Amino acid sequence: MWRRCGALGRALALRGLPGLAPGAAGRRTASGPSPPARPGLPCGTAAAGSQLGQSKDYALPNASWSQDMLDLYNRFLDMTKDGLWKRIPSYNNILDHIPESMKLTYEKRKDTRLFLRSIDAEGAGFEYVMFLNTSEKRVVCLFQPGSYLEGHPGFAHGGSIATIIDSTIGSCAISVAGKVMTANLSIDYVNPVPLGSVVLVDSKADKVEGRKVFLSCKMQSVDGNTLHAEATALFIQLDATKAQKQQASCQ
Ligand SMILES: CCCCCCCC/C=C\CCCCCCCC(=O)SCCNC(=O)CCNC(=O)[C@H](O)C(C)(C)COP(=O)(O)OP(=O)(O)OC[C@H]1O[C@@H](n2cnc3c(N)ncnc32)[C@H](O)[C@@H]1OP(=O)(O)O
Numbered sequence: 208m209w210r211r212c213g214a215l216g217r218a219l220a221l222r223g224l225p226g227l228a229p230g231a232a233g234r235r236t237a238s239g240p241s242p243p244a245r246p247g248l249p250c251g252t253a254a255a256g257s258q259l260g261q262s263k264d265y266a267l268p269n270a271s272w273s274q275d276m277l278d279l280y281n282r283f284l285d286m287t288k289d290g291l292w293k294r295i296p297s298y299n300n301i302l303d304h305i306p307e308s309m310k311l312t313y314e315k316r317k318d319t320r321l322f323l324r325s326i327d328a329e330g331a332g333f334e335y336v337m338f339l340n341t342s343e344k345r346v347v348c349l350f351q352p353g354s355y356l357e358g359h360p361g362f363a364h365g366g367s368i369a370t371i372i373d374s375t376i377g378s379c380a381i382s383v384a385g386k387v388m389t390a391n392l393s394i395d396y397v398n399p400v401p402l403g404s405v406v407l408v409d410s411k412a413d414k415v416e417g418r419k420v421f422l423s424c425k426m427q428s429v430d431g432n433t434l435h436a437e438a439t440a441l442f443i444q445l446d447a448t449k450a451q452k453q454q455a456s457c458q
Pocket residue numbers: 249250251295301304321339373374375377378379381382387388389390391417418419441443444445446449
């Protein structure tokens with residue numbers, strides 16, 4: 208049912224995208240190519256507002272991205288050209304991700320932030336960009352954990368790994384079922400993730416049963432040789448009444 212370790216590398220190769228050269232990381236940190244032109248954005252996001260300059264899109268290259276991160280990003284950007292993959296923009300307020308039509312019941316608060324975007328220093332927190340393939344019900348996240356995500360010396364904290372997995376799987380569940388919440392997330396941590404390295408978080412919706420969305424995910428190194436973590440999750444589509452109540456209780 209699910210791709211084993213290294214399968215994403217094979218999947219990339221199938222698309223004519225060979226794996227990255229080993230040791231490519233770290234060739235460039237302080238400067239690099241200018242951000243490429245914005246590719247197509249997933250429908251239903253607040254992309255239009257963002258394009259008007261209202262919200263910063265963080266899922267674009269910055270000076271902290273390593274060469275591995277940039278190379279992989281450019282490979283995925285290439286894959287957006289035929290329209291099968293789309294880059295998901297990233298704003299620091301979750302409401303900027305919600306289509307205008309769904310915003311009626313929400314009031315934008317200035318003092319909240321998406322957890323993943325809570326660290327301001329470029330490169331110190333979660334550097335990531337996600338790509339969505341709607342037909343495969345799949346979201347892949349390119350993730351470079353920064354120095355403020357440390358757990359054991361030199362390695363990413365397990366909570367930060369859980370966060371990026373939950374968010375990647377969550378974005379996949381949202382693309383399949385709209386308003387959802389994590390009901391269950393189970394993670395096997397297989398190999399530690401070095402800070403500053405680049406990993407691929409590859410998630411897929413395996414099954415939808417009524418309001419239940421079952422997903423699975425693998426986190427692996429760019430060359431596909433190291434499996435860092437694997438996870439399964441259950442997301443529940445919120446029923447409209449409950450969603451309204453939850454919203455009312457936190458305003
Ligand atoms: C187009 C692309 C778009 C891209 C989008 C880009 C955006 C990117 C931006 C940023 C990424 C962020 C992405 C979000 C990621 C983060 C998500 C979170 O962290 S969520 C916070 C943590 N989770 C909670 O706090 C939930 C707390 N729990 C609840 O509120 C409820 O328990 C809830 C909603 C999960 C279910 O409650 P009920 O009342 O609606 O449903 P009931 O009746 O209890 O369950 C429905 C069915 O599910 C089963 N079920 C429920 N929980 C289960 C469990 N833990 N295990 C197994 N089954 C369970 C039940 O047994 C039932 O099954 P039967 O229909 O009877 O067959």
